[in-house]
Amino acid sequence: MTAENLPAEMIPIRYLAHGRAGDKGDRLNISVIAFDDKHFGHLKAHVTEELCLQAFALDPPGSVTRYVLPKIGAMNFVLEGALGGGVNVNLKLDRHGKTLGYVLLDMKIPAPDGWIDRHDFPPALPGV
């Protein structure tokens, strides 16, 4: 078996992207932002609405919509009906769903071309 035939190594989204969850009413949003713009196309291809639904399969939201912001290398996932009726009546431990960003960021996607070792990625944060 040649190297080309090997299935791509799977890595968590968070090796390539960061993000934050926010709430409004019964709606949760999770941003997924490329650390490095060169990975944005790869992230866009693999971090889909379907993958987001898979991440929350144990407690599925009503719907998921993805918005793409190419100029900042980011995507915004909007999960309707994800907060048990809304922050003020939600019976779940984390009423705001603030912790849920990492449920998505832990999902695995194929490593991008040229991926060698997680310690080479992602590059240091810009501006630091």
Next chain:
Amino acid sequence: MTEVHIAAGAGFANDRRELGEIAAQSLTLFQGRRYLIFECLAERTLALAQSADGRRRQIERAISYLEACINTCVRNDIRIISNFGGSAPREVAEAITGFLQQNNLWRKVGYVLGDELPVKVDDHGAGAIARNAYIGARGIVEALAAGADIVVTGRVADPSLVVGPVVHELRLKWSQWDRLAQATLAGHLIECGTQVCGGYFADSGNKTVPGLARPGAPIASISGDHERLILSKPLGGGILTTATVKEQLLYEIHDPACYLTPDVVMDISDVSMHQSRANQVTLTGCRGLPRPDTLKTLTCVDNGWMGEAEISYMGDTSLERAVMAKSILQERLDLIAPEASPHFDIIGAMYDDVTNSQYRPRDVRLRMAAASTDRQDIQLLFDEFEALYLNGPAGGGGIRMTISARTATVEGRVRQHEAVSRGYLLEETL
């Protein structure tokens, strides 16, 4: 050309009071017109501020924020704008005046009204506590134009705390949509305080943030003659980078092309940014569309009680025993309280398929949460939960049970003219 600099000294009701002083100190490093905002209203805050006790607490909160920074603000002619007026902006403004006079500080205090709406009992029954519209920045501009140094508001939209001073200082028209959107963007980015300065950002690995024990405050700078919005963090710990700004940019955003506020519809789908220097990010490309005809309203409704109970299990089989405890409780409740439908979480395995997992946590807590209009219903569930001590699986311990009053919020909309943002000056401060 006029430059206006706005710093955020609080991002929620109980933020660190010292942040206001860090923000004020940071502002002294800038030339131009300088403002300090405190964003202190969460969705439920107005419901909590209806009682006499709640009104007293909101006054104490406003004064405690001012105590920490007022001397620096007075010395440097920094104006203050905050929604810490909560359910009674005029009452809080009067209390602030008293506090200032006691300290021999002579500042003009203004306030903004118009957000409070009559409670429509027919809509939500007798339980409706308060109904408020998210009003825009006009009242803030009126109060500033009347000469206010401190402007106290209730439920204005969070970014309007920044739109107000920008419109006032740059003499913007209410139809300059792109400029209003730019000011709204500035407000959106700083209204959560340190959340754009490395707060709520740190992670192991490459998301290291230095100095989180004393993070700095964000400052938004807008000038009259160009389209750039500059964000910076001159003092304190934390970091302000394109990465921290991007996370805050999308925070609590739905459709990036259509963020509704009372002042303008903001479109951030084409925003670009770059790191212009250390701890400084420059943004361009924010667009605005005409403001919506309607305003968002929030009705706070008394919604009975919520009870929460937890029990711990330790060891390699802790997850199995927590699942067992949950099954026992469910079987008991089917017999005793079939109408109760509590929610269960297994803390320590929240997003694991517990029936189908190789994961073996050594320390989990089973949590049960339930709501009811009748406190006795919650007590019944608590009694069943507590019985897990002697009657449940082996090795359960550390039970904690708490009951709290629950307020629901119901969203609605009113037409703009039904809730008009108006600014006033307290006569006694003239």
